[in-house]
Amino acid sequence: MRRSTAAAVGTLFGAALIVGVRLSVSTPVVTAAPTDVDLAGSGTSADPTPSKSGSKKEPTKKPSAAATDDADDAGEAGGGTGLTDGTFKGKGVVNPYGTVQVSIKIADGKITAAEATYPTTGNSATINPGAVLKLKAETLEAQSADIDAVSGATFTSKSYKESLQAALDAAGA
C-alpha cells in the first residue's frame, strides 16, 4: 500500500520525492511533522488532469467524501460525477521514513489539483523504501596499467622499496 502511494504521487509530480540526504546505519528520525499544503491557489479549473507526466489522473488514496473515482468524466457539473467540490485529505500513510499524506482539490466535480506532504527532515526518505543499495559482484582483475599512484594497504618503509609506488617515484624523478 505504501509503495503504490509513493508511486502514484511520484507520477503526479514527475520529479522524485526524495528529500532525505543519506541512508545511514542509524534509525531514521523525523524531527518535524509534515506541513499541510495549501491547495487554494493550485490547479486550473478547466484542466481536469493535475499530472505533469500525464500518466495518472488521481492518487491511490481516495478522500472519504468522494463517492466515485470517475474524475475524468468530461463536461459534467459539480454533482454529476458524484465528487463533491472542495479540498480533501487522504489518510496519512505512515512508513519508516515518515508520514505521506495526499490531498486533492475538486472543482466542478473534477479533480483539479493534487498534492502530497512528505517528510522533509530526518536522516532518510526514499521514493522506493524497498530499494537496497548493493555493491555489484565482479571478477577480480590482475592487470598492469599506466598509473600515477598506487593505493594499497599501508606499506612499511621496508616493503615500500619493492613496491609499485617506489618504482613510480623513481621513474618520475
Add this chain to the structure above:
Amino acid sequence: MGTVVSIDLADQLPDDKLTKLVEDTCAWLHEVDARFSTFKDDSEVCRFRRGELTLAECSPDMRHVLDACADLWRHTDGYFDANAAGPLDPSGYVKGWSVEVASARLAAAGSLNHCVNAGGDIRMRGTNAEGSPWRVGIRHPWQADKLSWVLAVTDGAVATSGSYERGEHVINPRTGKPASGLRSVTVVGPDLAIADAYATAALAMGESGITWLAKLGPQGYESAAVTDDGRAFSSAGLPAAV
C-alpha cells in the same frame, strides 16, 4: 609512523616554489608525527594517554582528532574505534587527516594540481602533468606487482585498508579479535580522513562490510572490496578509468 609519503606536484611553478611547497608539506607531516605518534613517549597523544594532560589542556588539533574519532565511531556503528586495540590510538584517523590537511595547505599555497600518497592513502587535486585525471591503481590483494582496479580521479581521496601488508592488524571491536572476511577495502570520496576510517571500519566488519559500504554511495563515497576467498565487489559509481 614508519610510512613513506610520495608528493607529486603537477603545477607549472618555478622550481624553488615547488621545493618550498614540498618542504612545508614535510614539515607539517613531521609536526603531526611529533604530536600523534604512539611510538614517541613524549608525544602529546602519549602524554594524554598517561593522564598528564586533560582534554581541555590538549592542542586544538588533538581535540579535533578525538572529536572526529568519536563521530566516526557513531557513523560506522562502532567499527571505527580508536580504542579497539586497547589504549587510545587515533592513528587510523590521523593518517588520512594529516594528508587531507596537507593537500588543503598546498591548495592554499598555490598548488591546485597535486597527488599526495601516504602509505597507500592518497589525496589528489586537479590533473597530472599531462593534464589528465590522476590515474590511481589499487594494489592487487595477492599479487604485489598487479592492480585490481584502475581509477581516474581529479579532486578526491582514495584510501585502502587491507590485511596483506601488516597482517591482521585491524581488530574487530565487537569480538576483540583480528578482523577476517575481507582482504582489501578501498573507499573513494571527498575527504581522505573519512575515506580512510570507512575503509578500516569496513575491513573490521568482515563480509558484512560489503553491505555497509553500499550505503555510503549517497554520501559521495564509492568503494571496492575483495573477500579473503577472492570475490570482488564494487559500487556503481566507482570512478574506474576505462
